[in-house]
Amino acid sequence: MAECPDLRFLLLPLPEFALLPFGGFIDKLRFSADDEDYSRQRYCAWTILGLQPGHVLSSSGAALRIEATPDELTLADYDYLVLFGGRNAQATAALAPAYQPLLRRAARAGVKLVAIDNASFLLAACGLLDGHRVAVHWRHEAEFRASFAHVRLARERLYCLDGARISCAGGAAAIDLAVELLAQGSGRARALKGLADMLVDETRSGQHALRSLQMASSGERHVDRAIALMRHGLASADGIEQLAASVGISRRQLDRLFHASQGMSAREYWNELRLQHVRWRLLNSSHSLAQLADEIGVSDASHLGKLFRQRFGVAPGTFRRQGGVL
Incomplete structure (x- = not known):
């Protein structure tokens, strides 16, 4: 004992x-x-x-x-x-x-x-x-x-x-x-001890890469990698050309794969990720719109407000006050 x-x-x-x-x-x-x-x-x-x-x-x-x-x-x-x-x-x-x-x-x-x-x-x-x-x-x-x-x-x-x-x-x-x-x-x-009782197959190291973070339903390797890079580069100034080069294919190929699996171009998908991030942050933080603009690489709060209204049909401040009710 x-x-x-x-x-x-x-x-x-x-x-x-x-x-x-x-x-x-x-x-x-x-x-x-x-x-x-x-x-x-x-x-x-x-x-x-x-x-x-x-x-x-x-x-x-x-x-x-x-x-x-x-x-x-x-x-x-x-x-x-x-x-x-x-x-x-x-x-x-x-x-x-x-x-x-x-x-x-x-x-x-x-x-x-x-x-x-x-x-x-x-x-x-x-x-x-x-x-x-x-x-x-x-x-x-x-x-x-x-x-x-x-x-x-x-x-x-x-x-x-x-x-x-x-x-x-x-x-x-x-x-x-x-x-x-x-x-x-x-x-x-x-x-x-006890992992089998917890129905856990094996433990993961700190460096383990989440497959579920890739999100692409088609299983397309290039799209998976591109989405992972997009998520970690919401404020990146890189364009789609640089993104495609990081994945190892041309921009035309990348856009074709995104249209096939996501129904939109790679740029449209990246912009959507950014605006969905802002939408979530408006509801789950008290940060100003200027701070959120910095987080996604938008020049200023006014421009972000315009992009947000175009996408969701409501101003960011109104969206936050209404608790996300559109």
Whole structure:
């Protein structure tokens, strides 16, 4: 019997945290924490932390009970403080004044800070990612870059381990990160324990490339790669010629493939991606139209407003005030 756990985790779900990464992460800990499936915290242990006692609501409305507050425990007794981000990245970053004292105390105590999903916005707003690389969900890369241009993004990564700062894009990648942390502290065999019970075939490295991010239903390799480049270059000044060259075909070939699989030219598809990004950001951030214009490489807010009205039939400000009702 283990006398004390190999690893101890503080789990800190932020308001409106996503259940998927939280559930995947804690269940992976549970399977690795004991022999068989007894769910005892023998080889690793965890405590659900909150600034105040009570419950914290997830993005789906489900409530999670807080087990301890910072004053009830000794931070130095823990190896990792794992933050699970809220639904809205800017609202999560705005929590910095409330959470910064705790996070800085934990860092001084030698606790490694782990940001899952939009929790990276909170760490960055607290100045705790300076000099570190961070993995961010692909949907939020442009938003993160606009807010924290001095913090280096680890692009196309599911998770990134950078010393005492660890980040994860969220979703099911939280399981992969849990496996990696457990492997480092308890060995690979114990880290992999229970994956079959979770119906997970295999774990993915931080560099794993998501096939689902390619989005093309035709399975056409060139279109897949072009769409991936478009997503990561919403603000790029490159034209379709450069994009086609990066894919390894001519512009005419690329347009023909896009018309066949997407019903539009490559340029039209790229412009649509940009405007759909702005549409999503208007509903899920408080950034100004000028900032959103920078994110997609449009010259100014006035021009973006014109493009948005042409596409969606409503001004961006009206769209935001109406909550997306067209």
